[in-house]
Amino acid sequence: MNSSLRMLLSKIIKVGRLQVYVPSGEEWFGEGGGREVAMRFTDEAAEAELVADPALKLGELYMDGRIVIERGDIYEFLALVKDNTLSEGLTFGMLWRGVARIAASQFRNRVPVNRNRRNVAHHYDLNATLFSLFLDEDWQYSCAYFNPPGISLDEAQLAKKRHIAAKLLLKPGQRVLEIGSGWGGMALYLAESSGADVTGITLSEEQLKISRERAIARHLSKRVQFQLQDYRYLKPEKPYDRIVSVGMFEHVGRANYGNFFRKVNEVLANNGVMVLHAIGQPTVSYITNPFIEKYIFPGGYIPALSEVLPHIEKSGLLVSDIEILPMHYAHTLRHWRERFVARKEEAIALYDERFFRMWEFYLAGSEMAFTHENFFIFQIQLKKQRDAVPHNRGYIAANEDILKEVEGRRVPMASVSAEVESRS
Known part of the structure; x- marks a missing residue:
């Protein structure tokens, strides 16, 4: 040796x-x-x-x-x-490489280049069938909410959408913006469960295509619109009543936090509410894991709350609620990894065995970050006026109970997902 x-x-x-x-x-x-x-x-x-x-x-x-x-x-x-x-x-080699990576990371954050479209395409424009191998029936590619503990992945992803919708305090006819709309599941849920009109924006052409197909399949294309749009260039005709962003903030980059929250403040109505759902880490990091940066999420960065909150304050937005979910993503990633490994041959047929091992390593390493490095999910609720949300948190559970009743009348997601997948 x-x-x-x-x-x-x-x-x-x-x-x-x-x-x-x-x-x-x-x-x-x-x-x-x-x-x-x-x-x-x-x-x-x-x-x-x-x-x-x-x-x-x-x-x-x-x-x-x-x-x-x-x-x-x-x-x-x-x-x-x-x-x-x-x-x-x-070792000395590890130390000097670490210093070099920190220097490179700091340079990129101080001299940002707009590679958003390219970075998004690197990951999210992969063959859609790949994601169907391990995601839930609604293709939620973000942390699920295992409440109560022990529920299935499908139930936990539905609970996540319900929990976020409850915090948004939606009403029929309100205008909702989703920044980073994925494959459309959250936008469709919000529209169906509340009667709101939702606009989802994404930089992934593959996700845009599938989202629009899903909206048509659920007969929601008049109330749910999906656009290929960078949030920085949004200029809506009138402000949005509600804004939601799930699993997108990790791609914004430290140099752009101020611009992100200033744009939210600009396009959010005076009595509006936003919910931001993202991964956080316990302390400021000076570098992203080099394997993840090179092969999985180029340009991505997981923030500490201490890096996020000052920019919220400077933007003029008010924080009305912060919730920390410490282990829910560990459970989510374990489900994803087990599902992915169980369908190894299908993944290899889509790409090759090297690609399979790359993604297995990514899923395992991400899970380990939550089980061993104290990573967590934060949900920050933002507003512009003091009374935009109730002054106690009891409304969240009450709204969830109402949403559960509405969910019982929805068309099962699996049937629609299967129809869309067959076209892809």
């Missing part, structure tokens, strides 16, 4: 056991008492590459099949590493 790899693993793995197979033999690391994982390097060069740059190379080597998990799975391996401390295992 590469001596630097042996030294690194012996410093990292204290709790649990890691069995490592290399071309020259095998070794064990750790003292037990925790997870037990076995991994194999298929070539000696992979050992040196991992030591030099683990933040990027672990994912790349797994994706390329040069690291193979023989016992457990890739999530268990990542969790085993995170169960232990990494501080003593840093």
